[in-house]
Amino acid sequence: MTLEEGASMESSLRARYDRTFSGIVDAILKMGSMIEEAVQNAINSLQNRDTALAQEVVERDAEVNALRFEIEEACLALIATQQPAAGDLRAVIAAMNIVVDLERMGDHASGIAKTVIRMGDQPLLKPLIDIPRMAKLAVEMLRGSLKAFVDVDPEAAQAIAPRDEEMDFLYRAIFEELVEIMARNPQGVERATYLLWTAHNLERIGDRVTNIAERVVFMSTGDVEELNV
Amino acid sequence: MNEDNHTPKIKVLDLDFYYGKVKALSAISMEMHEHEITALIGPSGCGKSTFLRCLNRMNDTIPGTKLDGQILIDDMDIYTTGLDPVDLRQKVGMVFQKPNPFPQSVYDNVAFGPRIMGLVRGHVDEEMRVEASLKQAALWDDVKDHLQDNALGLSLGEQQRLCIARALAVEPEIILMDEPTSALDPIATLEIENLMTRLKDDYTIVVVTHNMQQAARVSDMTGLFWLGELVEFNKTKQIFTRPEEERTEAYVTGRIG
Numbered sequence: 001m002t003l004e005e006g007a008s009m010e011s012s013l014r015a016r017y018d019r020t021f022s023g024i025v026d027a028i029l030k031m032g033s034m035i036e037e038a039v040q041n042a043i044n045s046l047q048n049r050d051t052a053l054a055q056e057v058v059e060r061d062a063e064v065n066a067l068r069f070e071i072e073e074a075c076l077a078l079i080a081t082q083q084p085a086a087g088d089l090r091a092v093i094a095a096m097n098i099v100v101d102l103e104r105m106g107d108h109a110s111g112i113a114k115t116v117i118r119m120g121d122q123p124l125l126k127p128l129i130d131i132p133r134m135a136k137l138a139v140e141m142l143r144g145s146l147k148a149f150v151d152v153d154p155e156a157a158q159a160i161a162p163r164d165e166e167m168d169f170l171y172r173a174i175f176e177e178l179v180e181i182m183a184r185n186p187q188g189v190e191r192a193t194y195l196l197w198t199a200h201n202l203e204r205i206g207d208r209v210t211n212i213a214e215r216v217v218f219m220s221t222g223d224v225e226e227l228n229v
Numbered sequence: 230m231n232e233d234n235h236t237p238k239i240k241v242l243d244l245d246f247y248y249g250k251v252k253a254l255s256a257i258s259m260e261m262h263e264h265e266i267t268a269l270i271g272p273s274g275c276g277k278s279t280f281l282r283c284l285n286r287m288n289d290t291i292p293g294t295k296l297d298g299q300i301l302i303d304d305m306d307i308y309t310t311g312l313d314p315v316d317l318r319q320k321v322g323m324v325f326q327k328p329n330p331f332p333q334s335v336y337d338n339v340a341f342g343p344r345i346m347g348l349v350r351g352h353v354d355e356e357m358r359v360e361a362s363l364k365q366a367a368l369w370d371d372v373k374d375h376l377q378d379n380a381l382g383l384s385l386g387e388q389q390r391l392c393i394a395r396a397l398a399v400e401p402e403i404i405l406m407d408e409p410t411s412a413l414d415p416i417a418t419l420e421i422e423n424l425m426t427r428l429k430d431d432y433t434i435v436v437v438t439h440n441m442q443q444a445a446r447v448s449d450m451t452g453l454f455w456l457g458e459l460v461e462f463n464k465t466k467q468i469f470t471r472p473e474e475e476r477t478e479a480y481v482t483g484r485i486g
Contacts, residue, residue: 014483083442085469085481222471 018076024095025150028069031102032146034064036139037111039205045116045200047128055094058115064106067081068099078137087219091152094219098149101208101215107140107210115197125181125191134170134202137163138209145212149219157216160209167206174199205211236304238263238403238433239284242296246279246288246457253279255457257298261450266425266434266449268465270441271480275438275454281405284435285321286314302403319346322396326408328388329382330395335372338380338391339363358398365431366394367424386417393424402427402431406436410443422447441481445469453477 039056045054047220077094078084084092141163148156178199210228220226237260237343246254254276261267269277280290300307302371319342329437330338339359340349351353359376363369368390381390387450388461389409396404404424409416418440425434425447438444444451445465450464453476461474479485 017483085441085445086472086478088482090471 010164010196017078017084017088021088021091021095024071024074024092026097027067027083027100028072028102029146029150029194031064031071031099032142034060034067035105035109036100036142038064038106039135039142039202041121042109042112043132044114047132048085049116049119049124051117051120054113054116056207057182058110058117059107061110064205065103068103071099072096073199076132078080090219090222094149094215097215098212101211104204105208108205110196111201114155115194115201119191121195122191125178127190128195130170130174131195131198134167134199134206137167137170138202138205140168141206141209142212143217145209150215152215152216152220157213157220158227160213164206164210164228171199171203193195213224238302239435240299240301240304242299244280244283244296244300246276246297247295248281248291249293253457257459259452259459259462261433261435264429264434264445265449266429266436267450267452268444268453269435269437269442269454270439271454271460272485273439275455276457277452280454281323281407281435281437282404284403285318285323287318287323288312291297295320310326319399320401321403321405322399322401323405323407324389324392324396324409327386327412328392330383330388332379332381332416334377335363335380335383335391336376339394339398342395345397348399362394362398363391363399365383365428366390367392367420367427384417385480386413386420389417389421390424393421397428403435404434406434408437408439411439418443423471424444441469453480455480 038060041053041057044050077135078092079089120183141160145157145160145162147155148160175196178196182192183191214225214227218226241257241259244254244257245252269280271277274366279288283296284302284307288294288296296308299309302317302321307311322405331341336359339362340355343355344357345347349358360361360369360373363372368387372378372391373389380388383391389412393404393409405461409425410421413421422443425436427433429449436444436448445468448465450462451468452459453466453468453474455476460480461468461472461477463473467473469481471479476485
């Protein structure tokens, strides 16, 4: 084999590697948009008391889980067959970590939907104000973190952390308000608890997004830093 | 012992090397320590084998070569202190890419070095040396009943371990390996790699390899050579997970080279 043949083989293997990894990135984005939809539908089902929609959210979580394993499998195959190193290795490891967090976000969305199903036709304890805000924030943060992943942009990832503080602030406010309602009105405890679960699920989604942001920083710089401590 | 770990076995200071007018190595400075395996990686023609051969003055035999800078072994400059290159090469053994046993018996291959170096004190001593070297090279169990057979009848992996035994027989302190497994199958490669990790307890090992996974598996330190320069010299773990230099990143991820 001449050097030139060697070089051209190498660059086409490199191209194949890049193609495989960009397939993994696409699948992660797809998983992200499935989560977005799940969160939005879960909150819509809560607002509109639509148990059929809630049921759909619960059922579709299986698709998210399946995609997680598919992506993990692809990452394993890439590691086993191509032995990535340095930035490539960090990116594959980040991808494997990110799909775990995405899958868990799916579980949280599904958790909200299950609460909606459990509520049945009990009326809402109070009009929803901050919970839809939290959901909107969760979706924006998720989108931002995945964009930072695709762009390999550590600064954009670091900018996610303050938004999670907003999320925690909203959660705290909802928590205090609901505790106050429960203290005043013991009959409302069950319905208040449903809303508390919902808010808690959204707050956890924010934490998962922060994990993704941390993985993006690691992937881009090799630094392991805890955002939003 | 602790002190040994801090005093470099080999210290290279601002080394330049020329083939005629062509500068093959430029301003190389690095230290190699006892009980460590140092791997040198880089594309073909980057100077890593030239560098390796500077460490035991093998390039002296090539006419028109010139070397500036210093190479110290145990704090002694190997080029200026009037050291006999033959004595140097006893201390700094070498194993080559293709196994190159002499067309003689297994026994004589190993005994050859100690004999011509005048290290042997009688028959029993010679036999003990041969046995010890073959054991160190993890070959004794395979050849102990065939010591008088021709070495060329051994498998390639066994031949390479024989060459390592031959290098060990003259009691070196440093072993240089120039792509020691590139002619071997994966199993024989693994055996040599296992052997290397055992040998580092007693020797300082410097290995040139084209196999980056090999460098990642066996070495403690890795240096990347590029167009005659040492681009990065760092802990192996760092080179393969978060290299400091962009050219290292590009090389270990297969973007250049």
